Amino acid sequence: MKPGTGFVVLLAVVPFLLLAPGLTAQEKEPGKQELSGAEHFVARFERHAELSKGAPFELTADDKEALKRVRALKEAWPDHPKVNELYDRVRAALMASKGETIEITPQMLAYRENQRKLTALFAEEAEKQWTDFRAKLEASGTLLGNPFPAPSMRDVTLEEVVGKRVLLPDFTYPTNQFYDMGREFVHVGAGVKGYYFVEIGNREWLGPYEAVKRYRRLVNPKLPEGGTWTLVGRIAGLELMVPDAGKKKIGPAFWGWRVIPEAIHVPGATFAVFVENDERGGRFAGEERLEEIKAPMYTVRSVPDDVTPERLVEIFATAIREQNFELYLDCIEPRHRETPIALSRIRYHWDWHQIRFADFYCNVTVVPGKTAITVLKGFDEADTDEGFFLTEEEKAKIRERAAPLLEEALVWTKAWNEKGVQYGSEKPHFLRRHEKKRWYISTYSDPF
Numbered sequence: 001m002k003p004g005t006g007f008v009v010l011l012a013v014v015p016f017l018l019l020a021p022g023l024t025a026q027e028k029e030p031g032k033q034e035l036s037g038a039e040h041f042v043a044r045f046e047r048h049a050e051l052s053k054g055a056p057f058e059l060t061a062d063d064k065e066a067l068k069r070v071r072a073l074k075e076a077w078p079d080h081p082k083v084n085e086l087y088d089r090v091r092a093a094l095m096a097s098k099g100e101t102i103e104i105t106p107q108m109l110a111y112r113e114n115q116r117k118l119t120a121l122f123a124e125e126a127e128k129q130w131t132d133f134r135a136k137l138e139a140s141g142t143l144l145g146n147p148f149p150a151p152s153m154r155d156v157t158l159e160e161v162v163g164k165r166v167l168l169p170d171f172t173y174p175t176n177q178f179y180d181m182g183r184e185f186v187h188v189g190a191g192v193k194g195y196y197f198v199e200i201g202n203r204e205w206l207g208p209y210e211a212v213k214r215y216r217r218l219v220n221p222k223l224p225e226g227g228t229w230t231l232v233g234r235i236a237g238l239e240l241m242v243p244d245a246g247k248k249k250i251g252p253a254f255w256g257w258r259v260i261p262e263a264i265h266v267p268g269a270t271f272a273v274f275v276e277n278d279e280r281g282g283r284f285a286g287e288e289r290l291e292e293i294k295a296p297m298y299t300v301r302s303v304p305d306d307v308t309p310e311r312l313v314e315i316f317a318t319a320i321r322e323q324n325f326e327l328y329l330d331c332i333e334p335r336h337r338e339t340p341i342a343l344s345r346i347r348y349h350w351d352w353h354q355i356r357f358a359d360f361y362c363n364v365t366v367v368p369g370k371t372a373i374t375v376l377k378g379f380d381e382a383d384t385d386e387g388f389f390l391t392e393e394e395k396a397k398i399r400e401r402a403a404p405l406l407e408e409a410l411v412w413t414k415a416w417n418e419k420g421v422q423y424g425s426e427k428p429h430f431l432r433r434h435e436k437k438r439w440y441i442s443t444y445s446d447p448f
Contacts, residue, residue, distance in 0.1 A: 030077055035086075038073055041066035042089050049096035053425040054414060056099030063097070066090055099421040100414070108363045109418060111321045114297045115358075119220045119269075121293065126271040126285040133263065133271070137165060137232065144235070150194025153238055153255055164235050166259060168196060171231035178245045187243035187256070188231075195256030197239055198231060204274050205261040207281025211272035212264055215284040217347065218294075218323055220269060221354035229266050233259035298324050303331060305438050309373070309409035309431045310366045312439050317364040317413075317448060320353040333432055333440035349445040356447055361415035361423040364448045370412045376432075378405030405435050408442070415448040 045066040048057065059067075070090045073083045137143050144151075144166045151161050168188045176186045177200070184201035199205065216223045237258045242249040263273045272284040286293075300318045307315070312331060319327035328350060329337060337343055379395075379402035380386075390398070409431040415423040430443045 029080055030073055030083065034069075034073065035082055038066070038069040038086055041069055042086050042093070045093045046089060049093045052096065054096075054100035054422045055425045056421060057097050059097060063093075067094070101420045101422070102363075102365070102416055104363065104416065104418055104420045111297075111323075112358075112362065115220070115323070118294065118297075119222075122215070122219050122284075122286050123269055126265075126269065129285040130265050130271040133232075133273070134167075137167070140165075143167065147196070148189065148193045150189060150196060150257060152194070158238060161235055161257065162237060165232060165262070166196065166235055166257070167230065167232050168198070168259070169230045170228060171198065171264075172226075172228045173200075174226050176243070176245075178241075178243055180239075180241045185241070185243075187241075188259075189256070191252075191254055195241075195243060195254050196235075196259050197241055197243070197256045198233060198259045198261060199236075200261065202260065203281050204233075207274040207278070208261060208264045208272035209282075210280060211282040211284040211287065212266060212270060214287070215270040215272070217351060217354070218290060218325060221323075221351070221358050223266065223269050227266070229264055231259075231261060232263040232265075233261045236260045294323065298322055298327075300324075300327065302327070303438070307439055309371055309411050309439050312431060312441065313366055313411045313413060313429050314364070316441050316444075320350070321357050321362075323354070325350065331441045332444045333442050336442075336444065346444065352445075353447075360417065361448065362418050363416045364413050365416070367412040367414060367426055371409060373407055373409045376406045376408050377403040380405060380407070406432065407436075408432050409439065413448050 041062055045063045048060065048063060067090060070083070070086045073080070074087050077083050142163070142165045144161075144164045147166050147168055171186060171188055173186050176188065178185055178187060180197075183199060185197045185199055187195055187197055189195040200209070212223075213225075216225070235257045238255060239258045240253050240255050242251055242253045243256075244251045261274065263271070265271045270284045272282055274282050299322065300315050301324075303312065303315055316328065316331040318324075319331060329346065332346065337346055379398045411429045411431065412426045413429060414426055417423050424447075427446060427448055428443075429441065429446055431439045432442045433439045
């Protein structure tokens, strides 16, 4: 290299280094590609938040990519207007991902406290009646002293055992349910200690069992549908059966004492007995005073004739929350409660509503401004858009020929948990009314 040429090369390289991307101080603003890439992922994040309709949601890979890209831009260009706009949009979408919230007041949770008091009150009454029942049973002289080991057919005669009453503390339903020759039983016991076969395809079982279900429906929705209970029954005979729930009986047959139920005790919850002259077949402890005890806890007792669709949905939710079954029925469209099967379906969905209000949400609000009313049949004179184009004479002719007026309302609701966070998304509820009379809930099975 010639003397002085190194200095010339250095002078030539220095400007290149100063101008080369990535090798110099940071650019004054982000590139278009960086901004458009971030904009794409932010828009997808916003769309996800919009579709959630207020419900909390987990961030997807695209949502996290939006956070990552906008953070990099914000750290590099904290004062750039477009970057700040993307930053604000991401913050809004991120807050939306945590769910919409409201303040939960003590009044909104009062029904749960009332439910706890009610459960404790009926449990106390149940234990009192169960204690009295057992005392009378032991004093009657008909109680089999110790159910296990079960009396052996080789050691006793039928006359010594049939007619005796037996107390079975390990009655497990429906786990131990099985069928034999078209009859339905629950087995209690084991081969080593003997068996009792409790017959449950009769009124003596259905009476107290349905009473337990009513207790669950009207007092304590947290009570499991089945479990290990104590059953009292009368020994009615000796049977040879295979206590196997499968269609193909693969186990051995056992002799056991057939038992006709008389009472069910659910420890810590309720006590139900068979009542011969009651059309329902039985009752649970304290049932005769149920409405007397619950009435002061109701905040709504009837549906006004001029109720609006929004207010009816609120009353419907209140009836479920406060366990007011009669008010719940009065909210439902009459055509849905005309037959025993229809009423059974209504009770089924009532049970599910009770579980949801006990475990998932505690308050329901109507989304304002979204209610829509549609004419399904007939001619609505109040429709100002149609009326604008029709004369009075034309309206009269249409009225004569039109079907009876049937309208449908669509009301949207949001449900909130005890922390004030929205549960799930907005839910639709359909209502109907005939000839401008009262509104009724049509889709009563829908959750909130």
